[in-house]
Amino acid sequence: MIEVERETSGQIINKVLLVEDAPFYVRIVENLLPKDVFIVITVSSGEEAIKRVFEDKDIAIVLMDVVLSGQLDGIKTAEEILKVRDIPILFLTSSTDPKTLERINSLGAYGYIPKGTEGVSLLSNVNMALKLHETRLKLKEKEATLRAIVNTVKDxxxxxxxxxxxxxxxxxxxxxxxxxxxxxxxxxxxxxxxxxxxxxxxxxxxxxxxxxxxxxxxxxxxxxxxxxxxxxxxxxxxxxxxxxxxxxxxxxxxxxxxxxxxxxELQEKLLYLSITDPLTGAYNRRYTEQRLQEEMERSKRMRTVFSVIMFDLDHFKRVNDEFGHDIGDEVLKRVTDVVKRRIRKIDTLGRWGGEEFLVILPGTTLEKAVFLAEELRKKIEQENMPFDGNCTASFGVTAFLEGESGKDLIKRADEALYKAKNEGRNCVRYAIY
CATH class of the missing domain: 3.30.450.20 (PAS domain)
Known part of the structure; x- marks a missing residue:
């Protein structure tokens, strides 16, 4: 094996690793490659080739016979080499069956030369493979630089x-x-x-x-x-x-x-804070009025029904006076939770003021709204409260009438609630007109 890698002029000579176990073919290749440009190093087995490529970083190209002595054929040897080094591999083969050629192409190799035709094409193919590999390396270097730049971008x-x-x-x-x-x-x-x-x-x-x-x-x-x-x-x-x-x-x-x-998340939090009552988590009055207006417009446009429930906690002032405002606040929270657990996602629960609440029920008839109000009344009465005793509420229910204003609708619900208060509290009353 020749170990000289540079001439006295300093010109780099391309070192070629020839993997071939037929001595006569080694001589053919050595004679076809100009000695002033190439140094040919020969090994006869795949195992030797892998070891040599790993140890000698100056090898520029591998000429690989497909059929080799030893346990590894040329294609399997190439697979192992490419795992440790990015190096051009040019195959020399006497077989051109589709299966062999498919295995060669699957490696992304630099082509193959049928044995017997190398006199015409060996030198040009070697030079082409070296040039192509050099171009690929430059492209990879540019790509790596571009990737490094792009990876510094925060977006x-x-x-x-x-x-x-x-x-x-x-x-x-x-x-x-x-x-x-x-x-x-x-x-x-x-x-x-x-x-x-x-x-x-x-x-x-x-x-x-x-x-x-x-x-x-x-x-x-x-x-x-x-x-x-x-x-x-x-x-x-x-x-x-x-x-x-x-x-x-x-x-x-x-x-x-x-x-x-x-x-x-910050936007949603700010929106939530702007439309909800900070104590109970129910919607605040301003947003509830907005939802009421939207539902009225939708009802007029789609010709659909909707109803509202207005309810007020009974004797709530007495709770605050006897047990303190902290207990009163806790009562409001628990009542809100009771109602939230029962109503639908499309419904709106708003704190109308003090201990008074409004529920907007899209697509709900007066009859169904009255039934729901009675269910809520029972659940509030049965809810455990933070004082010795229970809490009750009075309910007024009405349905939207075509052509009326929101003010008229709320007034009618309020009148029904007032009626419930006057008739003993802890009950449901409704208004049709």
């Missing part, structure tokens, strides 16, 4: 192909979405995230995820996406901006994603 960056499949995501995107780069690669963005909902930040409209399969609709879009974090199983809100990128007539999409979960 998540994703690169999608024309079909919407993920090609790359940076470190910030891995944290935001809960997927590693390797896990996400090749998958469709919105099939990967399985969003609970998508909001167009420009129009304010909700977007159906199936529409986003057509990437031509995504360019310039600003979307807010809610989904579950893959690893932490918590809801995530991400603002996404989509930009079209064209490189050599190929289209890509760059997605910039910003985690706005904390901002959304």
């Amino acid at each position: 998540g960056i994703l690169l999608l192909d024309q079909a919407g499949r993920v090609l790359f995501l940076n470190s910030a995107a891995e944290k935001i979405f809960g997927y590693t780069n390797s896990e996400a690669r090749g998958k469709g963005l919105f099939s990967l995230l399985e969003p609970e909902w998508i909001l167009d930040l420009v129009s304010g409209d909700e977007v159906k995820s199936e529409k986003l399969e057509y990437l031509k609709h995504l360019e310039g879009k600003e979307l807010e996406v809610k989904f579950k974090h893959k690893r932490e199983e918590r809801p995530i809100f991400v603002d996404m901006t989509f930009s079209l990128l064209k490189i050599e007539e190929r289209a890509y999409y760059v997605v910039a994603g910003k985690d706005v979960t904390k901002h959304k």
Whole structure:
């Protein structure tokens, strides 16, 4: 084996590892490669080749016979070599059956030369493989530099192909979405995230995820996406901006994603505080009036029914006077909890003032509202209270009449409540007109 690697001029000579167990073929290869450009090192088995490539970092290319002596054939040897080094491998084979060629191609190798034709193509193929490998290394270096730069960006960056499949995501995107780069690669963005909902930040409209399969609709879009974090199983809100990128007539999409979960949580908290009563957690009067107006408009537009229940705690002043305001506050909280547990999500419970509450019941007839009020009355009476005794409430119920104002509706409910108070309290009364 020749160990000289450089000439006195300092020119780098390409060191070639020839893996071949036929001495006559070794001589053919050595004669075909110019000695002033190449140094040929020969080993006869796959095991020797792996050891040599691992030890000698100056080997520039491997010429590999497919059929070798020893336990490893040339293709298996190449697989092992590529696990430890990124090096061009050019196969020499006397077999051109499809199965062998498929195994060679699956390695991402630099091609093969049929034995017997090497006189024409060996030198050109070796030079081409060396040049191609050099180009690949430069591209990888540039890609690594670009990745390093992109990974310093605080926002998540994703690169999608024309079909919407993920090609790359940076470190910030891995944290935001809960997927590693390797896990996400090749998958469709919105099939990967399985969003609970998508909001167009420009129009304010909700977007159906199936529409986003057509990437031509995504360019310039600003979307807010809610989904579950893959690893932490918590809801995530991400603002996404989509930009079209064209490189050599190929289209890509760059997605910039910003985690706005904390901002959304703060917004929701501020909204909650602005519309709820701080003591009981029921909606405050201002928001309840807004909901009443919305329900009236919906009823007029859709020609649907709805009813309201107004109730007031009996002798509540006596509770405050005898047991103190802290006990009174606890009574209000427990009554609110009783009602919340029974009503539907679409219903609205609002603290109307003091110990008085209003329940708005969409799609509910007067008869059903009266039945619910009676059920609530019993539950409040049976609820354990923080003092020796129980708490009762009086109820007034009415249904919305077409064409009337909110003021008229509330007045009628209040009159029904007043009637319940006058007729002994702890009872339900209703008003039709």
